[in-house]
Amino acid sequence: MAVNTTTYVRSSSRTSAYLDWLQMLTGAALILFMWSHMILVASVILGAGVMNALAGFLEETYMAQVGGPIIGCIFLFHFILAARKVPFRAEQQSTIWKLSRQLRHTDTYLWLVQATTAMIILIMGSIHMWTVLTDLPITAAKSAARIQGGFWFVFYLILLPLVELHVGIGFYRIAVKWGFARRKDRKKFKKLENYLTAIFIAIGLIALLRFLLLK
Amino acid sequence: MARKLIFNIFRYNPQDPHSVPHTDTFDLEETESMTLFIALTQLREEKDSSLQFDFCCRAGICGACAMMINGRPGLACHTLIKNLPDEITLMPLPIFKLIGDLSVDTGTWFRAMHEKVESWVHTSKSFDPQAEEERMDNALAEEIYELERCIECGCCVAGCGTANMRQDFVGAVAMNRIARFIMDPRDQRTEKEYFEVIGTDEGIFGCMGLLGCEDVCPKHLPLQDQLGILRRKMGWSAVKQLFRRS
């Protein structure tokens, strides 16, 4: 049993505040990115031409060449920020798992989902970004080829739900933490979170299938 | 037919060198309107008179009797047995120092919290016994009272994942206390002073929005709302200070 009877007085510093801001802002930026990203990827549903056009636009405006690495940086930065909160010590790990099992409390449990998905996203997301960004330009045909290879299909099949879960929960968490969702709105926000996650997974799956079937 | 209840109760007496942490099982017949207060008292008086637990007001207003009831923190005295399953598991609150069995030392923790957040009205005025009191809007008084209703039971701390992982986290109860003083015009602390107390990773920026606190608080304090407001306030305060510097 851990014992604590004192709280520590810290010298005044605003670092925590800024880090928290940045964590939220990088999170929010990544959410926005993932939504845009979904537009790009899902455009294939409408046809290879649409996707190529979008990708071409990104290419010509250098948004892919410059934006890609920037996103990569935000991604890493967000990881570093958020990792402050992730329990790496075994003792803390077991505490939080035990607690959330005991509590049977969804929001605590969701946080665990967020932290766990994050670790996997970190690895898979990096691999994915490396692959795509070292093989520019983006075209529907190249993507389709990758996915029809089988490996990437399974890869995305795993990554997609993990990302969408993380994003959905992250969205809800920002709303709650920063007081956008008040007590009376909490149920509504939670529903919204679930819908968002489900819808994005669905669109993503359709896009994947489309790639798989693209000639 | 009255139910037969099974109680699994955590037992450990740190003062007894022969005692090791374990679980004892007792059975008891349910009676009408039985609460955990009645049940535990009966267990102590009839089955094992060394059983340690805390009750004081037995009316849900003093906060003495918080414990983990089937895994969730709650007030034992206002928990009606009829809302519980046949098998009831009772554990002491985590985080607080164990005194024995279900009894924990909340007093030391809360005193440290009061000192840390300086839980009193800071003012440069002095009291004038002859003068009429300062006026206050009744609506504001009621708003302050809303936050003042906290009974310091510790449930929100015990039910918080962050507090369980990090010993230095002050918990929602402390944040609520600060929110109460921010609201009170009699307290002359500046935003910056409040920031120094709570604008840290031990304070509001350590909170991960798990909302265990909100969901277990037996007095239904508006913790979610207050934490949100506080984070925004402290967040802006930091931003403002940034610009004031440059």
Add this chain to the structure above:
Amino acid sequence: METLFTDVLCIGAGLAGERVAVEAASAGFSTICLSIVPPRRSHSSAAQGGMQAALGHCAMGEGDCPDVHFEDTVKGSDWGADQEVVRLFVERAPEAVREMAFWGIPWNRVVPGRSAYFKGGKEFEKVEATEKEGLITARSFGGTAKWRTCYTSDGTGHTLLYTMDNKVVELGVTVHDRVEAIALIHDGETCTGVVARCLKTGKLRVYLAKATLIATGGYGRIYRETTNAVINDGGGAIIALDTGVVPLGNPEAIQFHPTGIVPTNILVTEGCRGDGGTLLDVNENRFMHEYEPEKAELASRDVVSRWMTHHIRQGLGVKSPYGDHLWLDIRHLGEHHIKTKLREVEEICNNFLGVDPITQLIPVRPAQHYTMAGVRTNKDGAAYGLKGLFSAGEAACWDMHGLNRLGGNSLAETIVAGKIVGEKIVEFLHGYEVQYNTGVIRDAVIRQQERIDGLISGKDGNENVYEIRNAMQNELMDRVGIFRNGSDLQKAVDNLQEIYARAQQVGLRSNGIGVNPELTLALKIQGMVKLALCTACGALQRTESRGCHAREDYEARNDRDWWNRTLATWKEGDDLPTLNYEPATETVELPPAERGYGVCKIISCDGEIIGEE
């Protein structure tokens, strides 16, 4: 043996103890508070309704002043109070409320304009003055001529105690919670501290102090049905009585509150009736106005409790597995009022009864509530019998309540008396030195250690401490309750003596190691039975009816023979208390007369009989 030294030792960290501590610490004296529970869990936090002080800001309190408060309090006490003390109290109560406001209480405030209020189930209208906007408002309470009870919703005790404890933290006063005083250290003349048992480890500890204060609150737990917290079992009164020289004042003065809920006896505040709630019988008819046309539900507590008991005895109670009860009806106050001004009541009904007071009736009946009885002190709070010993709050018999306390006067007493007694202790300490007598200290400690060892080894017998406590509680409940008579009281005294003998033969069932709860009770049980005997003996001797003390065989208030105060001491080795009497009051501002409510049958000072039909 761990020994701590301090100037002032407050046994009790409720409102009274902490108020004294604040005063002493502000004057620069080192101060330690002891408490069985963390200070904010003290039973002061359970007080719901409010605190009386004649501010006169609200419309229905217009024209209020200390004089009116004085009159109400003396009448409420049925002339049992010390009028000099009452005067002192009423004059300083307004200042106390304001000081608490200054320290942070969110008192409810005057909202100008028209608003409805209820009285006796009927709706009336009042208009609050615009120029009073934002000043501290008040609600109606039993036995008062004006609305005088200042409040914060129905959590007044809670906010007061939290604010007081904030002050204690601010001043850096040491509080040792989970420490129980089990004996005073004294040589028969001077008190120099206590022997205490730490309830975190079970170990004994010595506190030495120049001034020791007993502020341990009431001891309702000697009764079976009480609104009091489970820790209110008389620790302070017991250690005072154990000295053999410090008397308890008016031990027979035990108040019953009209509205404890059935079956758990949790209190629902008098504010319910103050705000317009009514009492109903089995036919859902009001009845109080038939007995008390003037005050109806808002007569003083002793009177309402008696009429309720009387009404139940007429067969008009509601039958339940827990015995007969009556109904409290607050439905007509409306959802908004209940959800803002009677929140705790709403929670208590929902959580403990499964009753929604907005749409349903609340089952209530009188339950033990307050001990006017207590450690007898002079007007400075200095205990009779021992130098260096003080007392304040419910634990004390200061004595502003006489034979009946008015609702809202007790919170006010804790703070006003706390301040006054605190000031007096500071005065006392200036230039005061004590010599600690190590022999006396050692004897006191050895005595307590021997008691503990004896209980664990079972050398005196193996009586079950819980059975003894239950027997004592039943005896008081059944025979020393709301209505009393000579033969029952005699029987109670006889039975309690037998119980007292058994209490001396307690042996533990468990091993008694550490913070053993059985040992905690066993250490107190003899003292509790002593308190019970003081109450029963005091009641048996007092052959009149006054305030809460209602003798069926002596229905008149007898000012000729009983306008006095019982003083009970317990000499070492005795098995009954010694009772002495002193005049109720030296100063007489308001000579005995009719109260204006309750049965009026008085034998006046010169023997004239008033109100005999």
